[in-house]
Amino acid sequence: MLFIGIDLGTSAVKLLLTDETGRILNIVEREYSMSFPEPGWSEQEPEDWWKAIKDGIPELLQDADPSQVAGIGTTGQMHGLVVLDDDDQVIRPAILWNDGRTQKQTEMLNTEIGKDVLSERTGNIAFAGFTAPKLLWMKENEPENFAKIRRIMLPKDYVNHKLTGACATDYSDASGMLLLDVKNRRWSTEMLEICSVTEEQLPELHESSDPIGRLTPEAAEALGLSEDVVVCAGAGDNAAAAVGCGAVGDGRCNISLGTSGTVFITSDEFKVDAKNALHAFDHADGGYHLMGCILSAASCNKWWMDEILKTGDYAGEQTGIGPEDLGKNDVYFLPYLMGERSPHNDPAARGAFIGLRMDTKREEMTQAVLEGVAFAIRDCLEIAKEQGIEVTESTLCGGGAKSPLWRQILADVLDIDLLIPRTEQGPGYGGAMLAAVACGVYPDVSSCAKAFVSTKETVTPDSETARLYDERYRQWHALYPALRAAREQTEE
8 A cells, every 4th residue: 555645835745655664655846836915924826736736746656556545644834724615716815824914813812802711712822823813814804705705724624625525624733723622622612703704614623544535536537546545634734743753642742843843742631831832732643732833943044045145055054063163153043034923922023133243254144043943942842841841852853854963953952862753754754644544554643653653863962062052042032022122112
């Protein structure tokens, strides 16, 4: 048997093919565009996702027997709003996870409804990227489009709809909508009422490895696959990445350095961060997790390299930064290029370099970018520590994890061991694993993880460098409150 994992990312879809032992046979990537109609807005055309998948899967299968494909597991960017009309046509471009237009609606939910009420009903407070504020924005600003809504979907659910015709989602992805009662795994009737939507407009809820259907004749023909292929509910990208890295069961941690950065801490029991700075979500293994999310992680380095330095030689730019430089950089970078979610919940936050001098070198600024992201990740772990959760090691995935320098900086800043999985394709690999469970090859996600996942390298922190970074983290941590105070003073 063969299994396809579809990872619907922000800038591209990654398609992955595995056999039933977890051996990766092929990986294909197809890019698509993103639009920014106004500052802070972020949109995509859902049809572009489907076109990219249709274009990529034949290449994915060029050296394989398509008749052996038994299942597909889709994962992807969370929180995005996809709306369809009575004819199953997309009403407007998808509003993405990193869109900041809902500041007004987010503030209304957190103040008028109240953070305590939201936390009680959903396990979370409102963040600008969540789906519920997007619905409220659409109701207020596009009432004609809002009135046309028949189906409300998340990005990966739209793909699954194109594959099977089903309107379904999974608990991990639905957790990020602010419409789900996360603890009890059901839609919150109170939140639906607040957002003026009905349960009939929402997808059916499933565990991530549940089969939701088989390929429609149209989808099978377009992809060159059998109509017998099983499609599972799938998972949000962070939950799928955790599965793909083996972070299943109680007390595990996975850190992702993708476009955004996440800290993903698993639990068998439902837990809520007292400050609601971390998200309390369902996990793809049937359990729960706390998650901190920084909106800009590897995207900070991409911005610095592509837009500022105008180079594609990412590794070359890091060669001038040696072990002797770590923990000693006096240049600081705040990675808030798209605002920030955890722990600040501030869509108006902005990036900044602090500490520049006449003798500041290019390498020091590059190092500051990598360190700034690591410090922001540590912010999330510090919140977990305040809740009595002590993380001593974590798996690490995402594009940023390919950099040996960045891996070492992160290990030193966090002062924990980082376990590098044998495969770096966390979300897509997790999607394929969920498909294998859906097809009955493994009885549950935990069994599949034991069979599929292994560690190829452990990055250990240097104790002296960790001490130096601890001092610099304290200095860095004080910068955001000071800059926010200055910003708010000028806005008065």
